[in-house]
Amino acid sequence: MVAPAALDFQGSSVDLARALIGAVLLVDGVGGRIVETEAYDAEDPASHSHRGPDARNASMFGPPGHAYVYRSYGIHWCLNLVCREAGHGAGVLIRALEPTEGLDRMRTRRGPVVDLLLCAGPGRVGQALGITPAHDGLPLDRAPFELRPAALRADVVVGPRIGISKAQEMPWRFGLRGSRFVSRRFP
């Protein structure tokens, strides 16, 4: 019997990003197993919270255990889970899921793509789960969110983050080893 890895929203975003691999995330009953995450922090030049609180990133400076939703490239809605003490500005970007529940609704939202690409990337996760600005700032421990920690400690691989120009060398992207549902392979 192995104790479930509890999700600690009070700790660092790097620790939470690692612990989230293998956890199950649902929004209105639609979602799956988290297979890829990235950590961001106020001391991190690549983070939206680096310049301090503003209208867009306010949720990152709100209470831990809540959602931070932002618009990416004017097109996509991406979901983060806020951690650390309120006011700090740290969070974890959900980059990919292995779809397990609500497949039909995901296929309707995502259009004609193979199931492997339903949630392989932060923008795709947002679209498949129906994430909107209305989810920004909502608590993760009640509807429409459902978050279940991984039953066993997952086999996690680490690598540099994707799509950033600052602090590219920081190994703050985490994935489930061998998963075919990640947005990109790990070296």
Add this chain to the structure above:
DNA sequence: AGAACGATTAACT
């Protein structure tokens, strides 16, 4: 005020 830039994706060569 205007230009440049994204925590991206889909389509194309």
Add this chain to the structure above:
DNA sequence: GTTAATCGTTCTG
């Protein structure tokens, strides 16, 4: 491998 789409935020003058 390259590139267009698309729009709020940030940088520059």
